[in-house]
Amino acid sequence: MEQLHNIGTQTDWVVMIIYLVAMLLFGSYFGKYNHDTNDFFFGGRRFSWWLIAISIVATGISSHSFVKYSAMGFTHGFSSSMAYMNDWFFVPFFLFGWLPIVVYSKIRSIPEYFEKRFSPSARFFVTILQLLYLVGYVGIGFLTMGKAILPLMPEHFTLFGFELRVTLMGLIIVIAVITGAYITFGGQTAVIFTDLVQGLMLLFAGLLVFILGIDYVGGWHVFWNLLPTDWKLPLAHFNNPPDFNFVGIFWQDGVAGSIGFLFMNMGLLMRFMAAKSVDEGRKAATFNILFMLPISAIVVSSGGWIGKAMSLMPNSPIPANTQPDNIFVVVSNIVAEPGMFGFIIASLAAALMSTISTLLNATAAIWVNDVDRPLRIWLGKIKRDEKQDEKKAMLVARVSTVSFTMLGVLAVIPFGSYPTVYEAHGFFHSTLTPPLVIAIFLGVFWKKFTPAGVIATVVGGTSLMVLGAYHPGLLISPFAHGTPMTQVHPYTYISALYNTLVCLTVGVIVTLFQNQLRKLVHQIKKNSNHSWMIAAMNGASVIIIGLVLLNFGSLQFLLVSTLVMTFFVALSSAYYIKYDPVAQTEGLTAWSIHKAQQMFKGRKLNEREGEKVRLIWKLKEENDGTANFSKKDMERLAAHEGDLVYISDARKYLGGLKSVHTIFGKPHNEEGIVYITKDHLRNGLFVEGRPMEAEKEM
Amino acid sequence: MPSFFNTWLPFIYLYGVGGLFFLGGMIIIRKAKGIDMRLKRHRFWWKVLIFGFFYFMIMHALLIIVALYW
Secondary structure, eight states, rough: OOOOOOOSSSSHHHHHHHHHHHHHHHHGGGGGOOHHHHHHHHHSSOHHHHHHHHHHHHHHHHHHHHHHHHHHHHHHOGGGGGGGSSGGGHHHHIIIIIIIHHTTTTTTSHHHHHHHHTHHHHHHHHHHHHHHHHHHHHHHHHHHHHHHHHGGGGGGETTTTTTEEHHHHHHHHHHHHHHHHHHHHHHHHHHHHHHHHHHHHHHHHHHHHHHHHHHTTSSHHHHHHHHHGGGGSSSSSSSSSSOOHHHIIIIIIIIHHHIIIIIHHHHHHHHHHBBBSSSHHHHHHHHHIIIIIHHHHHHHHHHHHHHHHHHTTTTOOSSSTTTGGGHHHHHHHHHHHHHHHHHHHHHHHHHHHHHHHHHHHHHHHHHHIIIIIIHHHHHTTSSSTTTTHHHHHHHHHHHHHHHHHHHHHHHHHHHHHHHSSSHHHHHHHHHHHHHHHHHHHHHHHOOOOOOOHHHHHHHHHHHHHHHHHOHHHTGGGSSTTTTTOOOSSSTTTTTTHHHHHHHHHHHHHHHHHHHHHHHHHHHHHTTTTTTHHHHHHHHHHHHHHHHHHHHHHHHHHHHHHHHHHHHHHHHHHHHHOOOOOTTTTTTTTTGGHHHHEEEEHHHOOOOOOOOEEEEEEESSOEEEEEEEEHHHHHHHHHTTTTTTEEEEEOOOTTTSSSEEEEEEOBSOOTTTEEEOOOOHHHHOOTTTTTOOOEOOOO | OTTTTTTHHHHHHHHHHHHHHHHHHHHHHHHHHSSTTTHHHHHHHHHHHHHHHHHHHHHHHHHHHHHOOO
């Protein structure tokens, strides 16, 4: 289909450029809040729930994107909202399982959790999957952004006498340069604050298109009556057509996608980790899923819904060559005045930029914590317990952000072959999330899950998934719920069910046979050539993985080989990895969260519920890392010496920007006064004379 | 009138299979003491979790009814 070009006017371009420059300046202002990598990646763990909740809107909306949901809304109706209203099933697991563990175990990345819970080798495999997941997500973000902006561009333009053709890939490279610059210098605080503004702008822009569109078609009744009944249903047809059906999308988005988004999207997790406490993180997540996601469902799909109604009008204004992925831009251009259209597209582009920035920030965090530091330890450049050089770490973070921006651009190439962004994203979620999702899920909720189980899940499960992708007719069809398979859509969504099940089965079986594996390893170790035997198994495993990746041989042969390889991997893991099932589960599974809290605090918990107290700060000479409150104030706070306290500027609208976490020191007798150190003042950026608010953390 | 495959079957599947995941999560966090019912704050969260499930279920049911009969 022919590509649309030259949509919009000069006024729109002026508005867009002003908006994007304003956002860049706004973001870079918050660069001053980055003192170290903790600030750069986690914003210093200080923000209020409402700030996190609204800032997530921009990340959530744009990652699922106006482009792809408007496309599905245009072709399939209100059921395009499905993906925004099926996330609640896993919320209990997240709020009271994964979120407190992530915060209390003080991990800085998901792979780090795998090292603590299992072993360094588990961390290695998970790091690879996490980086692939994040780079893929960045690639999808760039593709979406390119598709959104391309219709606005001319087919070609002349620069210094050279005629340049505007292509999707060229446009994506320009976008990548701007996005990379924005995150490289801003960090997490910049992302949170620009996302706050962008989230609100995005909601406003989307609702504006919806309201203007309804007005354009002649009011709500005309709009409603133009649409066919099956098009108005909130859930898609159970198993048809292959490119958009309920059951496939339930497993791909509702299960793999929801768990993936909540449990392994490091960008989103880092946002929750930037909340001042676990409870604030819970509030942010709950508010977002209950209220912001349903509104977002309307906001992101409305362009497609209005487009459909317009296409059914006599003398439809929708051009015949409109591709579904362009419908939002086309509809906005029809319903909005010049300038207003520029604002709508700018808010869309800026939000997509913020999603990509969040992911790039997360990717850099993983690189610094899970690749660079372990590599330096392995090379003997630093010791395991040595504190990292913050300047060097920040430099590595920035260089890696630039590198991953470039890799994200390259990732656009495979996704570009899909008919729509929605399908590209669907395939991505179905194939990359299941091994990690199962590894995290079993790791957190099943104490018996072992390192051999997790490595077999990742290696064996992924191999079985690859076989499923090569032979969908034989391996995935038993799980297809009657979904038809075509060459263009080879079980694009329902493959998530097969992928999740094979990973789960491998993980569970290997863990259940852990004792037998250990006995076998014991027997092998009695043999004088035991190290050679294991090396041979590892070699055979690598060869089998190669055969599977190349699809070399019959399905039966590859299936049997994969099962043998999975057994070898499990055996080899049990042979090499020293695992203490008590020490390595304490505070790291949902069954020991209380212990995790104690470990976080470093002493016994004080769970008495106190009240918040308003105070004035004074500086003290000694830099002992504590804040000193009066005895009376500590009584009101229900606090003891050594408890954890959160002190913030009392102005609520700052959302915790000026705040610190510290420890209660020895009490004094001056009621309403808190003595803080120079470090508190520097990190909290407190203003002299401004009242503060203190609350006991635990 | 759209078929059962287009209307109530997806709804039943969504809240049946999804409901099993949700129920499993509620049982696990309760048994694991991730949610501690002795704490007032956690009792509030327990109610929020149950509310959320029925909130989405009722919203979807209403949207189906509106699409079919309005």
